[in-house]
Amino acid sequence: MITQHGIEPNVTHYGCMVDLLGRTGHLIEAFEVIQNMPMKPNSVVWGALLGACRMHKDAELAEMAAKKMLELEQDNGAVYVLLCNIYAACNKWENLREVRQMMMNRGIKKTPGCSLIELNGIVHEFVAGDRSHPQSEKIYSKLDEMIKDLKFVGYSPDTSEVFLDAGEEDIKRVHYSILPHEPSIARLLSAVRYCCVAATSSISETGTEKYREMKFKAFLTENGVNLLEKRFLPALDKMGKICHLYLNRDHAIFLHNLLNGDGVQSIAQFRKEALFDDYRISSQNEDRIAFAVDISLLHRALRSSVSICSEFGNGPTANRLQIKLVKKLPSNSTQPMPFLTFETKGYKSAVIQDVPISKPLSRAQVLELQTALDMAQDLPQTLVQVPDLNQLQNFVDRMRHVGELLNISISKYGDLHIQISTTLITLGAEFQKLLVLGERADAPSEDQNLSAQTRSARAILRGDAQSVQVSVKHFGKSLQCHLAKPDCAFYGITPQGSCLTVIFQFFIPGSHQMDKSISLHCRLPVLDQGSG
CATH class of the missing domain: 3.70.10.10 (Proliferating Cell Nuclear Antigen)
Known part of the structure; x- marks a missing residue:
């Protein structure tokens, strides 16, 4: 900064570095930045380290950061609450009780959260538990609508710390910001310096979440049906009941035992044109989707769909048997579940065969699967x-x-x-x-x-x-x-x-x-x- 841009770093810059290092899990490096600061670290710097300790469940470093913060701001209730959250995440219930008892003995309470938003030059303030805003009914109506959307797409909130950190004022602020308004710039401000914004960011994306989900659909070609139904699925079923189906922009890959490494590993890889027509895939993970599936159920559903096409259809199966990734609410469940669905086209009503699958793998798990796949491609000399x-x-x-x-x-x-x-x-x-x-x-x-x-x-x-x-x-x-x-x-x-x-x-x-x-x-x- 000094040599290239002529900017002398101040305490805010150091706070940003601590926050960046802490969020990525480099807590020791973040602490070293604080120790080597040319000026005395303020509560914002220690607060960034404390927040990172909560994210990565480092109770020991959190205690030290909280002690430093309380030396600067003895009556800051947010520090106690954040430390309680860390103890709860680490299952240190005795320490949690001690901190809460300390709060009661000292008469310390968490300051009610206050968030503000500026729309069209007017500042709107929201405080936890306050319903005095003139559009309060619309805000809570929007809240109910978005909760339904969250449940529909399978969102499951992390409630492990909800008894300590609700963030209600942030939620109401965001809800008001997405109510219909004239085109304008919204400025958001939270008056709580050490608050968890994970719930806020999740809710702020709810309106578009259903469009950000993983999507996959394609039509099976005649050759694809023959390859899977008559040859490869019977063979793969012998290799193991459960396998991973890994889909990307160019390939569909069936993988056995690549992640656990126990037993025979098998890799059946198909270029998309070998199986599919009108192949479409999208996800936030570079258009890569992977999930576990029962091969025998997959084979049974495909065989049943092909039988329906043969019995009631005229002509070949190609371009009439669609396979796609869907989310449905089973009759015996309160949560939507993912399915791989075969749908026969060309009839008065579509005939659907659903195959339950696992929750799609996370970005980190897909990366681990891809790494194992790359290693498995090494050929003998x-x-x-x-x-x-x-x-x-x-x-x-x-x-x-x-x-x-x-x-x-x-x-x-x-x-x-x-x-x-x-x-x-x-x-x-x-x-x-x-x-x-x-x-x-x-x-x-x-x-x-x-x-x-x-x-x-x-x-x-x-x-x-x-x-x-x-x-x-x-x-x-x-x-x-x-x-x-x-x-x-x-x-x-x-x-x-x-x-x-x-x-x-x-x-x-x-x-x-x-x-x-x-x-x-x-x-x-x-x-x-x-x-x-």
Whole structure:
């Protein structure tokens, strides 16, 4: 500020820095700014730190900030109330009772909140509990209307501290500001310096909240119906009952176990044109929406909708089966709930199939999901193609009755060696000279007459192969993806042997060219990294 703009920072600038750092969770840095101020911090600076402590539930730092504020303003009731709120949020009820007892002993009461608004040159004042304003009836009528809107869109207020901090005067001020007036500039002012404005900002946005919600709708194409109903949903149902459906501007992605990392991870990704027509999505999170859904319910609803189209409709299903995200009030609930809805078009009355879903993921959760998805895209350095999944499935079915752990080794020579061992029996199988993608090498001629197990061990010693141990159950589950009717599968072990990756490949119908609009792959957790 000094070197570039020639402005000498004053106490207000430092207060802003404390507020910014505190709101973003950098409480220690905010406190250091106060300690290094060239002037003595005033109550506004300490109040900014105290407000941040409440936001991030730091009771210890809050006590120190409150002590400093009370040294400057001993009778400021707002400090006591704010400290009580922090103790309540941290479940420190004994400390809360002590502060309230201190307020009673000292005869300190919170000053009634006073908010002002200037409209057309006239200042209107609102005090908590006061109904003397000439338009009081209209204000409370608007309040009732907005509460209904809030409930309709599923807003649930945070009432954890409502017994201490109501903010009524702020609410009435905002309600008056949005009543019909001649075009003018409204100036808002709150006379309470240390008040929580979260409720105010939530209510001030209520009038537009229903238009700011997440929106998704699209028509399923004939190809999209076939892909989901006949192939992918049956396969994904075998991977796990619940999965996340992640929608963005270009893709629809079904994800299993990416956030908890427990069990087989599966990722089925479709470009929007592979499934949908007239694809529309919008959200405040860069047009990204994610939620959990029961795959079996989703499959059942889609199958039922397709059956209705086939039975009562004329012509193909395409452009008559719409899928969209909606909010409805179930008969047995008082709160609206989100649904993924299939609606058949082209009849005298639409036929609707609702699939309940979880509350859509927050911005932070979507970011976490996207990060996990990016990490899951890391490919092994060597992949070998297994063209006959049925043969592999039959072999694993026989192994299932022998033991629980499967040893997998993959070499750059194009060899896939599978073995299961117990104290009584060793059973194994080997696929040789498979197609290799990525790093490859030529097998030494002296290894040709050796056993599969010996060849695999020597390749590992040379650094030309990796070996891991996985669960037979997990390996068998990944093979259920054959229900999606892939044309081939590639197996590989990620660097450092962190997981076994299976990539299923699909061809464009009538050709041997890869269909890049569809991808499906699984990641199996490794129980023992073996050698590499």
